[in-house]
Amino acid sequence: MEKPILRVENLYYAYGNGKSALDGVSADICEGEKIAVVGSNGSGKSTFFLNINGVFTPEQGKIIYRGITANKKNLNELRKNIGIVFQDADNQIIASTVRAEVAFGPMNLKLPKEEVLERVDRALAYMDLSDFKDRPPHYLSGGEKKRVSIADIIAMKPEIIIFDEPMAALDPVNALMLEEVLDKLGSEGKTMLISTHDVDFAYKWAERVLVFCQGKIIADGTPLEIFKNTEILKQANLKQPTLLEVYESLVKNHLLEDAKAYPKSIQEFKVILENRCFSQALLPGLI
């Protein structure tokens, strides 16, 4: 197995009201992994993210980034290399122009000004925001704000990018745009963690799924393993991805042979259906 770049060991965290939000969380994250983090509201996903980013200090447990255990002194190293795109872009955006906003992270990294400018221009071009750079955030639409908040993080060039419910409050066009960005980042080998309630998206996109339930990771595996395990889904209040459910019911009713070729997308599903029709035409009565 690959050596993990981020290792989380037995993390405990409780909020001021004494309610524990993380109750012994351990996970290894390897380079280039695409991880979906699922679980109901209040199951500890966001708390987990803020802990591994170094914003919250865990009560117990260790966060080891590239062999170095995080402590008060090298906290910035953690924040530099792990970026979070927050759920509500309005909470994240603090500057009064898009350019200044995207530059906020790089400026805090104390980079030389030329480098900051270069990174900002790159990040804006990446998110297709170059025309917006002088605009104040309060004259942007929701989708544009989301793009700005992603450009914020891209400009910091972190190794791991965390998206906290990025699909929330996005219209279909912007959701599609986001998926394209995720694919683009994925093809560049970025390690990504995405928390989401959209099981269909998690099933389609992720290579690995972490299931949170009441401050614990109750399951960790490939999407197929997780979403076929009805017990886990029940425990975490999740439903099965539509495509998986459709496929399984087709198999169950002998309309498809059980080839274990689980389709991840509608396209794959269509190909399976077409192949089936084709073989049926050739060998009538066999299936």
Next chain:
Amino acid sequence: MEKIKNSHGHKVGEGFSIDFYAYSSKIRHWNSTFKVSLSVLNLILCIVLNNPYVSVAVIVAMAYLTIVKGELPVREYLSILSIPIGFILLGTFTIAIDFSSQPVGQYNLYLGFCYVFTSHGKLKEMVFLILKVFGAISALQMMTLSTPSSEIISVLRKAHVPKLVVELMSLIYRYIFILIDTYTKMKNSAKSRQGYCDFKTSLYTVGSIAGNMLVISLKKANACYAAMEARCYDGDLIFLEEVKKVKTIQIITAAAFTIFLILLWGFTL
């Protein structure tokens, strides 16, 4: 130059539209330090020289910059200026008139128990004062209608205004819009539930919204601080400031105009 959609422009109030005009001004790309200094210099000249001709020259020049160079529609400009004009008229009116038991002055009006009167001298004094104040205001208006707040704040930072003040200004500027947004949402949701059906209910609703806003502000502040920390914020709020080159022609024009004002003052003393 991209077109900005005036999504909440006039609906919310004057503050919003001024901010909007600043962003759509055609002289926004001018160096902000230059614009702020020009505006302040004209303001000072207007007050110190205390000369009606100078004031008129400043009013005309600033209107020229805002309307012709900045391409702000004349109607919008006048509507923005109408508020200060109202205040100036109200304020200077009391200078022009006086009360007396005798019919004195060039113009007087008998009210039954006393005379309201005024004179050429007093009227002249009033007009000069109006021009002076109006000149000063149009100089400042030129700045606010062409320079977004973030740039004015960066000029203040360069002018060594304390860091705390400058940082507070930029954060307040950013969050005021979020606050207004939140308020509008809460108000609308209260409206849809008959929260403003009569006076008593309205009072209660306004109170509840105010209380709720405080709680939400505190929550938001925490969330924002977490977001800032996540991006390596370490106590110093530093924003990227663009360098906009100031053109020589602009400096020469500004210098020439200043000399012209002083000469005007010298000749009409």
